[in-house]
Amino acid sequence: MFLTQTHHHHSLPSPLRLSHRSLPLHQTPSSSPSHRTRIRASWQEVAGVVIFSAIPFTAVKVIAGSPIGEGLLRRLEERKSVAEREAGRWKALAEDARKKSCWYGEQRPRWLGPLPFDYPAHLDGQLPGDYGFDLAELGKDSLTLQRYFNFEILHARWAMLAALGAVIPELLDAAGAFNFAEPVWWRVGYSKLQASGDTLDYLGIPGLHIAGSQGVLIIAVCQFLLMVGPEYARYCGIKALEPLGIYLPGDINYPGGILFDPLNLSKDPVAFEELKIKEIKNGRLAMFAWLGFFIQAAVTGKGPIQNLLEHISDPFHNNFISALQFMSNTS
16 A cells, blocks of 8 residues: 655645744744644543554454354354364365476476586475575574464565555556656655644545654554454454354465455465465565565665656666666766
């Protein structure tokens, strides 16, 4: 998700909008020390954010302890055995699909291709994207290996979403389809918080200051609280959403069910195992892309789309070597 703001300003009345009329003429809002460092959010706003974030958890707790919740629980217990059998069948089909796939097991491709190499024994090809690469033997312990894979797939998914958020605004702005105030990903936050008289609009909606003007920390707390529920459900698997009558047949990384697989991509086990390979491949590429985004921003001071367009227009003068020469000349 990425927050953007266009050049169009709306004069929505809001009691939470800061007023700078009392500042001296020679002192702009951005030059005021208090404006730069103080987060202006009243205790009522903070309490509202916390209460708003706790509503889903409180509602589930109230329903579970009511007569309605007790009746639902009895019906859920009757359906639980059916859901567990379905989850067991789903896992058995997934294991059988991995045995037949060329991307898993001993027949899978290795990172050195046909070259002979003593690959680590703990990498047996049961995980998606296992090419036998672990020179430092970081995953020698099976529990550690599984934990590292959990971290990798989680970061890969975030990297893919973030890459879209970095590229699409700049691409739309370059094509003239949408006029952003600041399309370059690494300058958005700075321009937003440093602009004279600007405020941090929640979800990019002008005038919506749930967390108060410039309430970056409060918004971060709100996002954290809202993420606890989905992450808890993802981590606990089939037992997480039982009070709501929702069962997740998968595991931590691939929960499945209507919430995490609304398109029913896991219906075909063979195709689903191949989709796991495609996901981890694209996720690793996205993580490397972000490394390139960071280096490009530090070296050229431009966005990835602008760098790409300049390279296409003159590939012999706008490339990696010319950027290194520019750095050596400026150092």
